[in-house]
Amino acid sequence: MSKFIFHFIKVPYMYQKNTLLLLLVLLSFFSGISQELERAKPILIGSSRSIHTEAVSGKVLRPPGGEFKIYNPKRRSANRVVPGKGFPKAMDAAWQKKKGETPSKAPLFSFDAATSGSTPTDPTGAVGPNHYVNAWNFGFAIYDKTGERLLPPADLRTIGGTFEDQDLGDPIVLYDSFADRFLITQFSDSPNGLLVAISKGPDPVNDGWYTYRFDTGSFPDYPKFFVWSDGYYVTTNQDQDDPEITEVVYVLERDKMLLGEEARHIGLPLPGVNINSFYSPAGFNAIGDEPPPKGNAPIIYFQDDAWMGVNQDHLKMWTVNVDWDNPANSTIEESQELGPSEGVTPFHSTFDGGSFRNLSQPGDAPDVDALQGAVMYPTCYRRFPDHNSVVFNFVVDVDPSVLEHAGIRWYELRQDTDGGPWSVYQEGTYAPDGSDRWCGSIGMDKNGNISLAYTVLNDNEEDPVYPSLRYTGRYANDPLNMMTLNEESIVESDFPDPSNRYGDYSHMSVDPVDEETFWFIGEYFGSAARLNKVGVFKIAPEFNNDVGVVDIVSPISSTLGNQEEITVKIRNFGKLPQSNIPVEFSIDGGAPVREIFEGTIPSTGMAEYTFSATANLGELGRTYTITAQTNLPGDENPENDSFSEEITNLRAKDIGITVIQSPDTGENLGVEEVTVTIENFGGEPQSNFPVSYQLDNGPPVTETVTGTVSLNEEFAYTFSQPVDLSEPRKYNLKVETLLAGDVDRSNDAKEKIVANLNCIPTGSDCSFGDGITDFYLQDIVNENIYCTDGYYDFIGLSTKLDRSKRTFVVGVATHFASSNNSRFSLWIDFNDNAYFEPDELLINSQVIPTSRRVYAYEFTIPADAPLGEHLMRVRGGDTNPEYDGELNDPCSVMEFGTTQDYTVQIVNSIGDSALKDGDLNVSTTDGKNFDVNFTTSYQSSVWITVHDMLGQKLVENKLEKGFKGYEYSLNMSYVARGVYLVRVGTMDEGRVKRIIVR
Template identity: 55%
Template sequence: MTKKLYFLLFFGFVFQLNLIAQSNEVAGPVYIDSAKAIPSSSLKKGVIIPAPKKFKEFKPRGRGINRVVPGKGYPKGEDLTAQKEMGSLKARGPQFIFEAAQTFSTPSDPTGAVGPNHYVNAWNTAFSIWDKNGNQLVEPANLSSIGGTFATSAVTDPIVIYDQIANRWVIMEFKTGTPVGLLVAISQGPDPINDGWYTYSFPTNGVDPDYPKISLWSDGYYITSNKESRNADNAQVVYVLERDEMLKGNTAQIVSFPLPGIETNGFYSPAGFQVMGKELPPRGNSPIIYMQDDAWAGVGEDNLKLWLINVNWNNLSSSTIAESQELGAANGVSPFRATFDGGDFSNLSQPNDGADIDALQATMMFMTQYRRFDNHNSVVLNFVVDVEPSAAEHAAIRWYELRQPSAGGNYSVYQEGTYAPDKSDRFSGSIGIDAQGNIGLGYTVLDDSPESPVFPSIRFTGRYVNDPLGLMTLEEGSIVEGVSIDPNARYGDYAHLNIDPSDDLTFWHNAETFDSPYRLNTVGVFKLASDQPDDLAVVRLVSPTDASLTNAEQITVEIRNFGSNPQSNFEVSYSIDGGAPVTETVTQTVGASTSIQYTFETTADLSEIGQTYTITVTTSLENDGNPDNDDISEEVKNLPARDVGVSSIDGPQTDENLTTAEDVTITIENFGGEPQQNIPVSYQIGNNTPVNEVYGPTISVGENAVYTFNQKGNFGTSGRYRITARTKLEDDFDPSNDTQVKSVANLDCIPEGSDCTLGDGISSFELGSILNERIPCGDGYADFITSTTNLDRSQANFTVSVQSRFNETITTANAEKFSMWIDFNDNAVFEDSERVVSSATIPRSIEWFDFDFEIPNDAPLGQHLLRARAGDTSFGGSLNDPCSMMEYGTTHDYSVNIVDSTLDIGDFLMNDAEVVVVSEGNNQFRVIVETMFTEPLRITVHNIIGQKMIENEILNTTDGYVYELDMSYAATGVYLLRVGTRKVGKVTRFIVK
């Protein structure tokens, strides 16, 4: 081995040691100043300035230097701490929910805190105040309404906290303009409306303290920021405000520190510890924490890094910040991948091809809550990770509880977990710990999968203090389910969960969803703890579950003690479908905040195949303080052994230039009680010959599988296609779930790319039986051709209703207009002669408007494509050109079925219909009657001597009548087939060989 190679190996070894080693650097202040208090009157006496209502995009997040090293970092595969199943404990639903803000601010950055009698909510540039029953006491107001230093400053990134020890509210904002700095208002008492405020404008020496987060410690209010990412180890990053003087309304000092030894990935957000509860820690040693990803340059292993700040308010220059700990693998921190897309801010896919939104990576999510207990101190924290970095991105929440001895000293990892209970993305978490040690977690859920899309929605989970470590044991609860996508890549830069100081047990979570074009802030209030000494609950039916069941099934349940007293020798009972209860006595002891599983000695008869049984389980504890949780009812189905079906047709999708060889992809689901394999499947395009294949691998009970047929589909001709996919499992129990039908189109053009983030275009559409509301913006185009309605050509006229959400003042120049076409000749080209509404004005926003139109009285019967467009074309694009990309607007496609109620069914069948019998081999036949009438017809088959073999109903599938005829058991010979009404019909012959 050469000397050069030895040198390189030695150098690499030393370099790696340097990456891992802690320098334990100590630094002093980098900036010192002060600010005077300017009192302001109570909000009740002041002038309330209305909140801004116009769209406003706030300063985009700047990445700065990109320090991600491609291919570097662990884990390479799946996160080993991932919790892949949802908790089984039934969560109590939110106590109540209220919509706290409706805004166009992008992002809204929701924040809020709860006090003894109020909830103060804030978002970018505005705030409102509520009572604790969800009643609004102060209407949405500009933050300048606070007065004092807030009166004339341009501000952003508000944060609200409640200082429980001092009974004061604190509102902080990042001040823009000249000079930049921090605005802070501290209430003069616990009433944010009537008690007045002390306001401060703290200078920051020309440095704009972006993304500031405030937290309470004994000797000050600590503020972290995203500043100087290139040299955060020697520039001002953390600010401390002199709390003692601010509470008195005196001049207060500000001191700023760097974070020595920090490694970042450009944008970053450390956190201070926010004291919760009634007891402050000793003064000094205030912690700052940040996560460091080993995918970044300069980081040897994934870790949590802590610094301690000691401020001497009498001699600020002697104050210090010092590296304290770096918790890595040896300290219980498992590898994590906290980097998405190399550090880019567009990460998570939304339904309907909405813009990818920011996962909020490299951020210690607000808040990092600290609480003192009798024998330890706890802090809980969270940040987003990619739980499967080797595959498609899957956002999940890595969370921690760190503990410290009561007397002080180092922190250690008490528990960690990564919450990823299913395939949906979870991010923007906010975590808290209550006075009993229970942990609550609120977060955003998102899923772009076509079969189960989830618009950004707010949910919660949690765990009890004595539950198994590292798991969120509560079943996920919902605060609000989103109804549309985020129209912009910017997502609320944080959420905010805090705990009610009135009981130190109730969680209040505030986060962002969307009802396009509005951004909504919703508060959900939930509680894990019980206030009762005696409180037993049935929380879960452990078994049986949906499966093939017997006449002697054991019933096993989980019983939890939510109270503070241990319990034993209590009765528990179950009943089936409201029948006589089976009651037994539980002799086991259930300790406080623990649970047990109990199996009844008496079994249950659940043997009827296909039957869904309701099992009700009840505890009967004498003097139970909370009877609301004493019982649960769960449905269990005795699944047939064999039952599979098609749950969705996944491809192809409506597009331009589809080919003669497109993949046809379906999802097959096992609805039965036994695993299945070698499943016959088929697809059929229109009334063409079905393609039959076999899916070989095993599909477990309750699971599904995606299958792409070997034989590709021909969609090469422009127009609309109906795809029918089905399973043909022998002895299948329930044929009703075997088949799915989907319409796709090969279109002449798809005008994607229009901007509808301000509400331009069609937000709701109604025609006949089609009602499509709250349509997401997406990329300006949406395919709804599966939605169809009948238009009777014998009518004089029709009405289509549309709604736009464009919120600016409507003028002639920027009016939203609407056009619509019906593709009568079915060539997938929307021609001028097929336009039935032309540039009709939508005079006002957020209202329904009706537009009348006619169709020719000789319009071709049957199914046709419909295109609808609306927008403001004063900036570009042509509304009456169905292919033109508008600068602002949307284009949507639907289907209509032209019918004629004046035609006689008998005349039509006799004169125009043709009955075709197609042999598919093995004496399997397909009967096709191509007509667009929708009434049910009768089909009969007779043998040559007149005996009736079959009589059945045949239904119109919108493109004609199709009937699958199995003659495999019939004798060889000639048969007569008739289709029609009882009075009139068409007859044809076919041969069975």
């Protein structure tokens, strides 16, 4: 079976691996040609006569089909992700890591919509003046504005006309506020086309429908509809191999459709576009009271520099101008590229090389589709007196250097004049905690307030989150680039998604009556089915008089005194400006201190206020609860008046190493810089303090950090003296701070294993799921291994192998297995020369029979295997002889596979008693620096620890045996005079000596 068939069943294009590279070369060639295409004419011109249908209220309703229906994965062509290409390599610079401080409003109400066995349900819905119309895969229903159902669930074929014989799904519901009409759409395949039903009036139950079928030639996958003045615009995911020269965007003749007359349509390409595989550009969906001028209809899509042909991350825009008098004169042309110099922060939008299995669920449930490659539905375009705005969003990986973490990149673009250029007004990546957030839908109300709703998922075993629906938002005048409202829940799922398919989208619409109420629909999970939930909520003020404290700005946790100023942030949630606001604070529930904020805060605005009275927070080490609140007379919503925060009076001195940035494992290493991240955990800034590193058991290198590390600040420091890693082997590097008087030694040090390896075979393609995706050995549990450049440095993951037991079981899984060609091998570098030699091969080309299942295999280590730590290499992939690369050559770059390095520690439980007979000596010449030496016949790693007489651990470090036994240079110059205990050994056994520091 080909890779393509494995991942994406029932897809018309099938690519074998041996044609993949040729295809990529050809695509790159044609991509280079297409960059010269800046403007294109219609490729398709057609028309459709409407079929009038009566009101659905007078029909015999067909119930939605009850069968379990799996919709084909979104069509995909060859993968255009280049392994290892693209920025950022690490954290997204636009990442919002904390939730907003302003309380959100709970939903006004919510209600369950569709219950379906379809996979996925494709939830969509739009609100009008008096109705909410909901659709899903092959069904629809109509509700009043309280959530009461007016039309029970019915098959889309109930509409009649062109819908009569079609049951394919992927529906979209739109409300055209400028025409006061509803649209219900889906695609068709007999022949390929777009089906559109447009209501004859504002009442979708009683007014009847005009129905159309617009032929599209090829299949219009994933169609998304947008309202503009001169047409209904449609974007699709089709013809992935040549979107620049085949139709992707369609325009339907809106004016004729509103009258039920014969309407024309045109199909246009996207000149100059680059894509990965699945893709979904977007039009601008106009809402509000005033429609946009006709013409210059925008199309937008993001371009990821991880894709072939893209040099930097950017937003690409086109404008469409339709000439309905002579459709052949219509044009689409590239209009703008907004990149880093125009305010677009680099993003990483690719998950698992473009596959449809990305985000981990709790338990054994399958990974779900992150919906990458799509500008999520819909965009929201509004006109304001001095500008035009559009908001939209798509999913990104907020830190590609670690396991995938999905966040939502959102934008507001602005245009100063009609037809003028667009600019980035604000952007952000919303991922405020460890959960994944994706499948977003965004909207803007008439005030410019923005709401963002989405799905949340977390596979944390202690606090699991199944796919659940939540929202956040921001007020128009809030600080830019932030979702300032706290997160609110619409519904929490009780069960996981039983499939990798999710969504495929959600849908936000804005109530046309007040232009402030948001109606959001998305997918969640109950015990027996996929469910759709509608959440209705507002951000705009509901009350005239409503203020509250939303944050305690100062003090922060630090070294505090007995006269600390209290500064708070006050938010006006109401419609009217407010001044002379009573405000108070209290400490640990004590007597309140009351004062008056005399300034004026406009509607939805914020202001800071510092009390003239101070607070006594001088008890060192104590945590205080500060509560502040407003007491506005006539406040109509006292629930948001108060805010509390815990503040700790920190001991002044507490710094430590949080990350060893460099050196890293590599090939042909030499003299390398040592760079670390130092963090100040204490209550005062620190400078001129010592920091030290030690390589293996060599002498420590100590230097002085002259820069200042402020409170809660991280500081990068590079040692002036580098390390020599030129000998091919594994090294243990320890770095620690030595601040005199540091109150918490547990966070001072970090260790890192770095290897100078004979070879690192990068460049293998794992995007189809080849290679080892899950690996298990004793304490090593490494699951859902993401695809990068084919090589993984997991040397920091280690486990013990007891030589007296000899035989061990390893578990592996792959996401692609093909007719006994998917195999893996394993080596251990027993002689520690950083070469994986033939006599160190312990597992030889074992077959992994099927994908996504863990298989267990045994291997045996030699009876005389050297004790201590050694590197272990695991390689897996497709060994089809027509592909380049040799599995059992540990340095060969496999065409399709992965190489992973780990650490194992060979121990001998029978010989552990040798520790009891060891000789521990500790000597000093000045009472501050001590030389520790432990001689024994024991061979494995041991640990040295130092405790004070109260039991507080001050030092902990791993030791490897050298020519003179286990040696360590112990610096105790930073501690108080007194007696301390030095212990060397394992967890179970060891020797202890008492030392006196003078």
